[in-house]
Amino acid sequence: MTPQFDLIGMAVADMARTLDFYRQLGLDIPPGAETEPHVEVTLPGGVRLAWDALDMIRSFDPDWTPPTGSPRVNFAFRCADPAEVDRWYAALTAAGYHGEREPWDAFWGQRYAVVHDPEGNGVDLFAPLPG
Template structure:
């Protein structure tokens, strides 16, 4: 039997800041989680998304160090309509998060944008364009 993909884990510098960002994207994370060293939520379909503080990761792997330079992963959130991509992007940027690529109509038929979470991870926002 093959292993089952079950969890995406993010290492965070500031748990409360990271969870605040992902709450704005609609994830149901209780406020009490802001002070926890490990937090996880189950997404629709059963996949889990988890956050661990840097100190938690170092407790498990004392040799761990944060990656330098650009991140190598991103998360993508599907929006219902192109207008929602614009609205969510604007909301996040107005809240102080770094907008990386403002919304645009991509050649593959989606309205697309990229914002960075508090740890610099790319978070894509997308929706199908009308007629696609």
């Protein structure tokens, strides 16, 4: 059998703030999860997204250290329309999350913006441009 892509896992230093960020983007994360060392949700389509507190990771890998430098992965959230890209960017930055790139009309035909989650991961917001 060929391996099946199933889960994206992230190491987090601040579980509560990270889960709050993804709740604001509409992920159904159970109340009280912020006190757990491991949290996961199943996304539409069946892929799971998981967060592990740094202490949890070190419980099975004591030599683990957080990566340094720029993130190499971005998560992308499709919005209903270009105005939604602007609205979500404004809401997330107003809530104190870092806005990496303000909304712009990309040459490939999408309204696009980038914010960072509390761990510094890029989160893209996009929607097709009309016409």
